[in-house]
Amino acid sequence: xxxxxxxxxxxxxxxxxxxxxxxxxxxxxxxxxxxxxxxxxxxxxxxxxxxxxxxxxxxxxxxxxxxxxxxxxxxxxxxxxxxxxxxxxxxxxxxxxxxxxxxxxxxxxxxxxxxxxxxxxxxxxxxxxxxxxxxxxxxxxxxxxxxxxxxxxxxxxxxxxxxxxxxxxxxxxxxxxxxxxxxxxxxxxxxxxxxxxxxxxxxxxxxxxxxxxxxxxxxxxxxxxxxxxxxxxxxxxxxxxxxxxxxxxxxxxxxxxxxxxxxxxxxxxxxx
Amino acid sequence: xxxxxxxxxxxxxxxxxxxxxxxxxxxxxxxxxxxxxxxxxxxxxxxxxxxxxxxxxxxxxxxxxxxxxxxxxxxxxxxxxxxxxxxxxxxxxxxxxxxxxxxxxxxxxxxxxxxxxxxxxxxxxxxxxxxxxxxxxxxxxxxxxxxxxxxxxxxxxxxxxxxxxxxxxxxxxxxxxxxxxxxxxxxxxxxxxxxxxxxxxxxxxxxxxxxxxxxxxxxxxxxxxxxxxxxxxxxxxxxxxxxxxxxxxxxxxxxxxxx
Numbered sequence: 010x011x012x013x014x015x016x017x018x019x020x021x022x023x024x025x026x027x028x029x030x031x032x033x034x035x036x037x038x039x040x041x042x043x044x045x046x047x048x049x050x051x052x053x054x055x056x057x058x059x060x061x062x063x064x065x066x067x068x069x070x071x072x073x074x075x076x077x078x079x080x081x082x083x084x085x086x087x088x089x090x091x092x093x094x095x096x097x098x099x100x101x102x103x104x105x106x107x108x109x110x111x112x113x114x115x116x117x118x119x120x121x122x123x124x125x126x127x128x129x130x131x132x133x134x135x136x137x138x139x140x141x142x143x144x145x146x147x148x149x150x151x152x153x154x155x156x157x158x159x160x161x162x163x164x165x166x167x168x169x170x171x172x173x174x175x176x177x178x179x180x181x182x183x184x185x186x187x188x189x190x191x192x193x194x195x196x197x198x199x200x201x202x203x204x205x206x207x208x209x210x211x212x213x214x215x216x217x218x219x220x221x222x223x224x225x226x227x228x229x230x231x232x233x234x235x236x237x238x239x240x241x242x243x244x245x246x247x248x249x250x251x252x253x254x255x256x257x258x259x260x261x262x263x264x265x266x267x268x269x270x271x272x273x274x275x276x277x278x279x280x281x
Numbered sequence: 282x283x284x285x286x287x288x289x290x291x292x293x294x295x296x297x298x299x300x301x302x303x304x305x306x307x308x309x310x311x312x313x314x315x316x317x318x319x320x321x322x323x324x325x326x327x328x329x330x331x332x333x334x335x336x337x338x339x340x341x342x343x344x345x346x347x348x349x350x351x352x353x354x355x356x357x358x359x360x361x362x363x364x365x366x367x368x369x370x371x372x373x374x375x376x377x378x379x380x381x382x383x384x385x386x387x388x389x390x391x392x393x394x395x396x397x398x399x400x401x402x403x404x405x406x407x408x409x410x411x412x413x414x415x416x417x418x419x420x421x422x423x424x425x426x427x428x429x430x431x432x433x434x435x436x437x438x439x440x441x442x443x444x445x446x447x448x449x450x451x452x453x454x455x456x457x458x459x460x461x462x463x464x465x466x467x468x469x470x471x472x473x474x475x476x477x478x479x480x481x482x483x484x485x486x487x488x489x490x491x492x493x494x495x496x497x498x499x500x501x502x503x504x505x506x507x508x509x510x511x512x513x514x515x516x517x518x519x520x521x522x523x524x525x526x527x528x529x530x531x532x533x534x535x536x537x538x539x540x
Contacts, residue, residue: 033366154384157376160366163357167333168380215412217367 012129013246014236016193019137020202021228023144024186026221028207030148030179033217034159037208038095039080039180040200043187045099046076048106048196051121056113062132066188073184076102078177106196124195124247133192140189147182151175156217194247201251202228209258212265227257284311284435284467285349287332291341294327300490301327305341307486307495309436309469314462316478316498317471319488320511325471328488329355329438332469351380354434358441359421364414370424371409374399377431399430404453419450426457437461439470443477455481475502 031040050072051065058064076098083094110118120128129137148155154175157165165171190199206227213223235250242249264271287309294302301324309315317325330336332343333355345352354377375396378388388396400406403423413421422442429437439458443451459481461468472478478485478498485501487493489510494501 033363151384153376156366156368157379159363160368160373160376161357161362163330163333163335163355163361164376164379167335167353167355168351211367215367216369220367 010236010240012131012134013193014232016129016134016137017202017232017236017250018229019134019141020186020190020193021206021225021232023137023141023189024200024203025206025210025224025228026148027144027179027183027186028203029210029217029220029224030155030159031183031204032207032211037204038092039077040183040187040204042076042080042095042099042102043073043180043184044191044196044200045103045106047073047184047188047191048121049102049109050075051191051196052106052109052113055110062130062136062192066136066192069188069191070184072102073187074181077180077184081180120195121191122195122197123245124191124193124198129193136192137189140185144182144186144189147178151178151182155179194250198247198251201247202231202254205251205254205258206231209254209261209265212261212267212269215267227261228254231257283465285352286311286346287436287467287469288344288346289332289341290344292328292331292338292343293340294324294331294336295339296324296327296336302331302488303491305488305492307492309467309484311467312462312465313484314458314468314482315470315484315486316482317469317486317488318473318475318478318502318510319493323488323510324490325488326358326440329440329469329471333438349435352434353436353438354429354432356425356429356437356439356442358444359418359425362425364416364421367412367414369409370405370411370413370416370420371396371400373413373424374405374427374431377428377433380432380434395431395433396427399427402430402457403427417447419446422446422454423450426454430457434466436467437469439468441471441473443472443474475507478502 028040031037047069050068050070052068053072054061054064054066054068057068080095080098083098107118107122110121154165158175165175186203187199190202193199194202206224207220209227210220210224213227214220231254232250234253234256236246238244238253239246239249262269266272289305289307289309292302292305293300301322305328317328319325327336331338333353335355375388375392377399378392378396381392382388397406397409400409403426405420405423405427408416408420413424416424422445426442442454442458446454455477458468458470470482472482479502482498484496485498486495487501487506487510493510494503494506
């Protein structure tokens with residue numbers, strides 16, 4: 010239980026700030042693509058080295074990077090609508106991953122898909138802490154160019170800013186964070202703790218830094234509430250955490266200080 | 282710092298597989314103030330983006346002479362930006378320092394002062410802390426001008442700078458443009474309003490796939506040329522220059538001997 014809490018706090022530090030940028034860059038769907046996209050890599054890792062966490066994690070990171078680049082390339086190459094290309098990629102990746110995992114004996118599919126945060130061992134905890142240690146400073150490093158690339162990509166390109174490089178670095182951090190989440194929450198829900206607090210954060214702050222801080226606080230709150238709920242109500246921990254995050258989002262949406270339904274109802278003017 | 286000359290040699294540009302500009306040759310003299318006019322789809326924006334290095338020519342070339350590091354600042358159409366992004370007006374203006382501080386260095390006190398001065402010059406001091414998403418179209422355009430002031434490049438490219446802004450903002454921004462010209466910068470602006478061009482812009486490039494005319498404005502904007510370019514004078518809205526500073530600036534400009 011204590012391991013689970015520590016792991017979830019590490020994930021709460023790593024994921025939601027990245028999620029805020031995903032939301033702002035209108036790339037929310039990308040998080041779905043990545044969480045499904047890592048599954049074939051995890052399956053390959055499991056095939057090569059059994060249920061070693063490191064092998065599956067490495068496979069997941071590599072597969073996630075491949076899927077991210079494939080999706081980006083497909084969009085550019087076909088000029089098609091990005092969302093349809095992404096949906097195609099992730100459905101395929103999910104099916105492929107499940108097929109590959111089912112073909113192996115001794116693999117508990119539901120554990121990989123839905124996670125088992127209460128069974129997190131030291132290796133997985135170390136990995137989640139590692140992800141947090143890379144993702145946060147990593148985001149801090151690319152903070153300014155990433156903002157510029159989101160706000161005005163032409164400006165960055167005209168001033169020798171290599172926008173694609175920052176975009177790729179950002180996606181790499183997202184992949185890392187998704188893979189970090191899979192041990193605790195499973196591949197199907199690893200993104201829940203990353204995206205829901207990020208989506209909720211815009212109802213709590215108007216500034217970027219404020220939204221990032223709010224997302225982290227909300228994610229930690231969701232982790233604690235989810236684990237407590239799972240313990241007392243005997244629910245599986247992963248869904249309990251994601252449900253808590255969803256509950257916080259609903260509260261923000263309904264009653265938050267910004268752009269919430271309550272504000273709209275009262276037509277309160279917004280400043281800052 | 283004297284701006285470099287920009288020479289265009291047999292330049293051919295395409296957009297989405299369609300030829301936008303073909304065989305354009307000529308030059309923008311250092312310190313000149315040029316308007317680019319022409320009908321929709323004439324390749325005006327594509328040409329501006331190519332000059333800024335954002336669009337690769339199919340043929341021909343663009344020479345910056347003498348070559349300089351980051352000589353050009355581009356004012357994009359406001360619709361090109363994500364206005365909902367949650368940063369403050371001051372932060373967006375400060376991004377104009379990008380070419381000097383890049384991704385990692387901090388602002389010096391002097392740079393911070395330059396940001397304040399730029400906000401003051403466009404009249405946004407009071408709104409510095411507001412998120413850019415809450416600014417009106419005119420205020421947002423003022424903020425983009427402030428960012429350009431902070432960039433302080435010798436060559437300034439403006440894509441429809443007075444579009445979709447209120448009259449007062451348009452007049453204030455025109456003042457800034459004329460001020461840049463007076464300070465010796467090279468300014469190139471895509472504009473719709475032929476009357477405004479006649480009154481405030483000494484040079485004109487009349488573009489319709491290629492140059493219909495390029496030179497001093499009175500010689501360019503003849504009825505015959507305008508007909509050839511396919512733009513109707515009556516189609517353009519006149520920008521009222523009813524504010525005193527703008528009028529004075531234009532008058533001062535007209536008093537100057539023709540270059």
